[in-house]
Amino acid sequence: MTHCPADSRPSWDAYFMDIARLVACRSTCLRRAVGAVIVKDKRILSTGYNGAPSGIAHCAETGCLRRQLKVPSGERHELCRGIHAEQNAIIQAAYHGVSIQGATLYCTNLPCCICAKMIINAGIRTIVYLSGYADAMSEEMLNQAGVAVRRFVPQSPPAAEEGESP
Numbered sequence: 001m002t003h004c005p006a007d008s009r010p011s012w013d014a015y016f017m018d019i020a021r022l023v024a025c026r027s028t029c030l031r032r033a034v035g036a037v038i039v040k041d042k043r044i045l046s047t048g049y050n051g052a053p054s055g056i057a058h059c060a061e062t063g064c065l066r067r068q069l070k071v072p073s074g075e076r077h078e079l080c081r082g083i084h085a086e087q088n089a090i091i092q093a094a095y096h097g098v099s100i101q102g103a104t105l106y107c108t109n110l111p112c113c114i115c116a117k118m119i120i121n122a123g124i125r126t127i128v129y130l131s132g133y134a135d136a137m138s139e140e141m142l143n144q145a146g147v148a149v150r151r152f153v154p155q156s157p158p159a160a161e162e163g164e165s166p
Helices: 012-024 085-095 113-122 136-144
Strands: 035-040 043-049 104-109 126-131 148-151
Touching (some): 035 085, 085 113, 113 136
Parallel strands (some): 126 148
């Protein structure tokens, strides 16, 4: 069991982003591990990570076509066996009949333009992301659709007092 001191309780953003980071650990992508968590009213509705569809061989088994062809990040999304974390989270919600309209998406990376289109049409209103992504069209579309986008900046833990051990 993990013991957390009372004064180290994370903010809601930190809590959900930490969960997105943990979800990313399930990724089967050889190039980038991404995790996504869809939340509404401080309740987790769905999660997703990037990798090959269910029942399909993972890239660890087949190799990465994008790596072999030297395709830069953010380009030629169709040359990938995997599905993005955001797409998986949206699909899982639909599969289980869970409405995500008005929800917030926590994601370890800013969504690409393909995911942005799905996010807009799914009715997600806010995106909180940890790292950027090379896709200017995504940001433009999300802005035009009125989806609030903000970068999560982790808070540094307070410095230890002199004489205290960390």
